[in-house]
Amino acid sequence: MSERNPLLRWDYVVAQRHTIIAAVIEHVQLTLLTVVLGLAVAGVLAAVALRWGRARPTIGAATAALYTIPSVAFFGLLVPSTGLTRTTALIPLVAYTLVVLVNAILDGLDQVPPAVDEAAEAIGLSPLRRLLGVRLPLAVPVIVSGLRVATVTTVGLVTLAAIVGQGGLGRLILDGLRRAFWTPLTIGALLSILLALVLDAAFVLLERRIAPWSVRRPASRAGAA
Amino acid sequence: MQLELAQAALPRDITLAEWLLDPTSWTGSSGILPSLLDTLALCSAVMLAAVVLAVPSAALLAHLGRAKVLSAWLVNIGRAVPTFALAALLVPVSLRTGLGFEPWPIFIALTAMALPPIYLGTYTAVSGVDRAAVDAARAVGLRSREVLLRVELPLASSVILTGVRVAAVQVVATEPIRAFLGGDGLGRYVRDGLGQRNDTLLLGGAVLVAALAGAVGMVLSLLQRAIEPTGVRRLRPSVRSTRIATAASDLRTDPDTAPHASEPPGALTGAMTLTDDERD
Numbered sequence: 072m073s074e075r076n077p078l079l080r081w082d083y084v085v086a087q088r089h090t091i092i093a094a095v096i097e098h099v100q101l102t103l104l105t106v107v108l109g110l111a112v113a114g115v116l117a118a119v120a121l122r123w124g125r126a127r128p129t130i131g132a133a134t135a136a137l138y139t140i141p142s143v144a145f146f147g148l149l150v151p152s153t154g155l156t157r158t159t160a161l162i163p164l165v166a167y168t169l170v171v172l173v174n175a176i177l178d179g180l181d182q183v184p185p186a187v188d189e190a191a192e193a194i195g196l197s198p199l200r201r202l203l204g205v206r207l208p209l210a211v212p213v214i215v216s217g218l219r220v221a222t223v224t225t226v227g228l229v230t231l232a233a234i235v236g237q238g239g240l241g242r243l244i245l246d247g248l249r250r251a252f253w254t255p256l257t258i259g260a261l262l263s264i265l266l267a268l269v270l271d272a273a274f275v276l277l278e279r280r281i282a283p284w285s286v287r288r289p290a291s292r293a294g295a296a
Numbered sequence: 297m298q299l300e301l302a303q304a305a306l307p308r309d310i311t312l313a314e315w316l317l318d319p320t321s322w323t324g325s326s327g328i329l330p331s332l333l334d335t336l337a338l339c340s341a342v343m344l345a346a347v348v349l350a351v352p353s354a355a356l357l358a359h360l361g362r363a364k365v366l367s368a369w370l371v372n373i374g375r376a377v378p379t380f381a382l383a384a385l386l387v388p389v390s391l392r393t394g395l396g397f398e399p400w401p402i403f404i405a406l407t408a409m410a411l412p413p414i415y416l417g418t419y420t421a422v423s424g425v426d427r428a429a430v431d432a433a434r435a436v437g438l439r440s441r442e443v444l445l446r447v448e449l450p451l452a453s454s455v456i457l458t459g460v461r462v463a464a465v466q467v468v469a470t471e472p473i474r475a476f477l478g479g480d481g482l483g484r485y486v487r488d489g490l491g492q493r494n495d496t497l498l499l500g501g502a503v504l505v506a507a508l509a510g511a512v513g514m515v516l517s518l519l520q521r522a523i524e525p526t527g528v529r530r531l532r533p534s535v536r537s538t539r540i541a542t543a544a545s546d547l548r549t550d551p552d553t554a555p556h557a558s559e560p561p562g563a564l565t566g567a568m569t570l571t572d573d574e575r576d
Contacts, residue, residue, distance in 0.1 A: 245476065
């Protein structure tokens with residue numbers, strides 16, 4: 072087995088490069104789509120929590136509950152109604168990002184010092200403009216930290232979306248397992264691990280760029296802002 | 297082979313309730329009960345390994361105030377690595393080293409997933425213990441090891457247990473991917489349901505997996521409350537530092553920690569630090 076079926080056969084990788092590249096693109100697309108949709112839904116939920124403060128614990132509990140649904144069960148529960156489609160992959164993926172993103176948005180807004188908001192009010196800004204023009208920009212570093220966690224988690228979960236026929240690199244892994252042919256498995260697994268680490272590193276750089284003070288003194292983030 | 301067996305055992309037109317209420321669904325080699333025990337056994341082994349690896353090392357490093365940056369790095373990388381991909385990557389490695397298809401790859405991948413929350417919980421909990429309590433413990437003559445075991449760990453226990461619980465729930469929720477990596481466990485029905493396009497099996501399997509994760513989460517929350525040291529639980533409200541300082545000095549009267557013949561040199565320094573802090 073080891074001669075014909077090593078962990079990685081370069082000739083196969085070269086021959087299948089178009090399939091592999093397509094899988095990477097599909098993986099990245101599904102990840103980005105998930106995070107963008109997740110941010111949009113989280114934004115709406117955060118707005119509801121801000122407008123009606125009493126809804127905040129409920130939203131927190133509901134998004135936390137969604138996060139605890141096992142991924143295999145979540146994908147499985149949807150297949151009878153939505154089939155082996157991208158929708159079936161997207162619903163759980165987006166649902167899993169919400170707990171992190173809603174909390175990031177609300178925590179980010181909470182940590183803006185009240186004095187900043189008062190100053191904005193004193194110069195005559197309306198509540199909406201204070202929120203969107205003053206508090207939200209100051210919350211961006213915290214929101215980006217949330218996006219980092221959501222993105223990296225999603226890369227891993229997209230791999231698993233292969234069980235419902237979606238999600239790029241995971242399909243290479245399952246293909247390799249079914250045929251007991253290790254090259255697609257190794258390539259799929261290595262690339263998805265690499266993708267997660269690269270995106271994580273990219274977010275670290277982004278965090279440093281937009282909030283250099285947070286690297287040195289995480290505790291006084293709000294004060295420095 | 298297993299796929300065919302499961303298919304033979306379950307006609308297509310059976311309803312979800314019929315499947316779940318039929319005793320024969322629960323017994324037999326591919327039954328729900330053995331699959332459930334299989335899953336719980338693997339998860340227990342994973343948690344045991346993860347706790348043994350993470351809690352002592354994190355507690356000791358936090359006690360010594362070492363490896364802060366390294367810890368953060370490892371935790372971040374550990375969190376970023378996708379569990380399914382890691383387990384898959386280990387399948388051919390496990391086969392080649394003669395360990396077989398199962399369950400080493402999923403065991404290692406799940407352990408790697410459980411380590412970061414436990415390690416981080418322990419590290420932050422121990423390093424977050426009120427310095428006044430640690431200084432007081434030193435001042436009354438506790439040795440470094442005793443400070444860790446009798447003051448820092450008890451005071452950190454609640455946060456440590458939370459980390460362990462979070463990891464356990466994550467492990468139970470992720471274990472079903474094992475069914476897609478050549479193993480069985482409770483995830484097998486989702487896999488077989490997908491493979492056979494049998495919605496009853498698929499939905500039933502998904503419900504079982506979700507119910508187990510929910511049940512484990514609830515049981516562990518109750519368990520955490522039950523095993524938390526009662527003295528520490530009583531500390532929490534109001535004046536934490538004074539109560540903790542009292543608890544530390546109470547240790548002196550404990551026969552197990554009788555005053556030492558020679559006071560460790562750190563004790564005096566500790567006492568001075570304490571008064572210095574109070575003056576600020």
